[in-house]
Amino acid sequence: MRVRFGILVFPGSNCDRDALWAVREVLGQEGEFLWHQERIPPDRFDALILPGGFSYGDYLRAGALARCSPAVELVAEYAERGRLVLGTCNGFQILTEAGLLPGALHRNDSLRFHCGWTHLRVENPATPFTSLCREGQVLRIPVAHGEGNYFADPDTLAELERRGQVVLRYATAAGEVTPAANPNGSVGNIAAILNQRGNVLGMMPHPERAVEGLLGSADGRLIFESMIRFLTA
């Protein structure tokens, strides 16, 4: 069985084709674009991807306007039905703005757009998105964002930590979580957050840009392959 991925396309999305390439050409699954104004039959996809980019030019706040589109209501329905939802970069911002993930992403503490490779320590391998990783494994996956500074109030943060919803943290190549390894000022070096139910993941790094050796790393495949394993098991 092949997994059917739906990839949402907003005005300003720019990683939609990379995501489609990753799931279809690299991983041999089915993939299809969904224009954000579409209403898609609820059984059409096994998993949805909200790709990176600058939906609506990041007007007001990154992801704030995109979450008002019909397709994002669909994302909430999919999440309620237990399907998998992966938001990368702008997709993560949209998921927090839509209230599907806790916290928010604001301007990098450096005030700079940060584009480069990061190392990510896997904090929780017991999720549908990281089941092929080991705890403490270090993934090399790039980031490219100006507003990736994850913030949540201390109570929310404590809950996230306690429930294992912090899935990836920025770290050194050796897996040490240090301030210097944090590209954007995120609290607790948080790079990826899972919802409480465990089927919606938001991450600032771009796994779709690290799926082939030619791209400099294939570690992003582990995220997609974990999803595929979960959905076909």
Added chain:
Amino acid sequence: MPFRAEVKVLLRPGVLDPQGAAVERALHALGYPGVREVRVGKVVELWLDAADEAQAREQVEEMGRRLLANPVLERFTFTLAPVAPAATPAPRAAPGEPAARSAALAAPAAPGAAVTPPADRRPGREDREAGGP
């Protein structure tokens, strides 16, 4: 009844404002060593029609909560006042028409001019097809 609201959105205390910190350093560099803290927020100015002031207030409050501010990071306050229909801005100029835009800023609308309907906030590429390769 037409109203004008001014919604002020600021980061919550305790949320680091790197933009404010950069502006603060720049003000120090310009010779204002007395500046102790700068926080940068935004102001959203909007015109709306509502049955009465209570309804207008309720709607602006809701807009602030649902969209204009992100409650995780920001808080908002607003002022609201009734305006004469002539005080509402002229219909928004299409992109690439700076003349019309400056006219909207400069010239008050003619007396008795229709109240401006809320402009569509969506950009004009809505009907672009999302084509697959």
